[in-house]
Amino acid sequence: MHFQSVTFDLDGTLLDTIADLAEGCRLMLEEVGAPPRSQAEVHSFVGKGMAVLVERCLTHAQPPTADQLHAAIESFKRHYAVINGRSAQIYPGVLEGLQAWQASGLKMGVVTNKPGMFTETLLDRMGMTDYFDVIVSGDTTAHKKPHPEPILHACRILGVRPDRNLHIGDSKNDIHAAHAAGCLAYAVPYGYNEGEPVDSADCDALVSDLLVAYQQALTFKDLKNK
Known part of the structure; x- marks a missing residue:
């Protein structure tokens, strides 16, 4: 060969892994008080790593502030660590x-x-x-x-x-x-x-x-x- x-x-x-990623995003968004995202939206956000995924979830009319993004990333880490692989x-x-x-x-x-x-x-x-x-x-x-x-x-x-x-x-x-x-x-x-x-x-x-x-x-x- x-x-x-x-x-x-x-x-x-x-x-x-989309079910786990979507659930991690759902729990993160709920914790930080941001609007929810559908699994289809999360699906389209995946590709350039965790930080970009979280930022895309938070971005609506304007992107999150640095502090908001940091808090959301830490939240996602905690939640995703628990469910990582559960539904993969x-x-x-x-x-x-x-x-x-x-x-x-x-x-x-x-x-x-x-x-x-x-x-x-x-x-x-x-x-x-x-x-x-x-x-x-x-x-x-x-x-x-x-x-x-x-x-x-x-x-x-x-x-x-x-x-x-x-x-x-x-x-x-x-x-x-x-x-x-x-x-x-x-x-x-x-x-x-x-x-x-x-x-x-x-x-x-x-x-x-x-x-x-x-x-x-x-x-x-x-x-x-x-």
């Missing part, structure tokens, strides 16, 4: 895909914008931690996706050149981060994409699930070395 490693986005790619679901094809990638001998990693205090706990609760050789969270590096640094950081730890890493995600944040890092990017059509569904023109392959992604990667040809 052309690839030596594969990195995955977490929320919206491996796991459907593994997307169809994910376990089969991870098992196929693992059997191939490729190194695997998670690169997510979710804060580290939630990432490993969630993977542990879902029984998925042992699949991965590296976990890069939203606060592991100075930047979050769509900046390339989180993916480059994962590649350094894995000891793999970026052009030999495949990144799989559910949004343009993942595609832009991967391409900026020098990786190929596959995208799944489900998940959380900030209201901008990914198109096949945006990525190197649009795949229905992770098992299909594995099968697609098997057929990838390294044209430079032919």
Whole structure:
């Protein structure tokens, strides 16, 4: 296979976590006395990390003040820590895909914008931690996706050149981060994409699930070395 490693986005790619995120936002908004948000709204707010999610929940006619945002973030942390993983679901094809990638001998990693205090706990609760050789969270590096640094950081730890890493995600944040890092990017059509569904023109392959992604990667040809 052309690839030596594969990195995955977490929320919206491996796991459907929207019910937990929406409940955390509901409890946070109730605590700080802000108007509620629907699950559909929260769905459209997910993608650039916890702070942006909270800020989007609070923003109506104008954005929250710094003090309001800080208080709301601390509230969300408390509530989400309790419910993180409670209603999360593994997307169809994910376990089969991870098992196929693992059997191939490729190194695997998670690169997510979710804060580290939630990432490993969630993977542990879902029984998925042992699949991965590296976990890069939203606060592991100075930047979050769509900046390339989180993916480059994962590649350094894995000891793999970026052009030999495949990144799989559910949004343009993942595609832009991967391409900026020098990786190929596959995208799944489900998940959380900030209201901008990914198109096949945006990525190197649009795949229905992770098992299909594995099968697609098997057929990838390294044209430079032919």
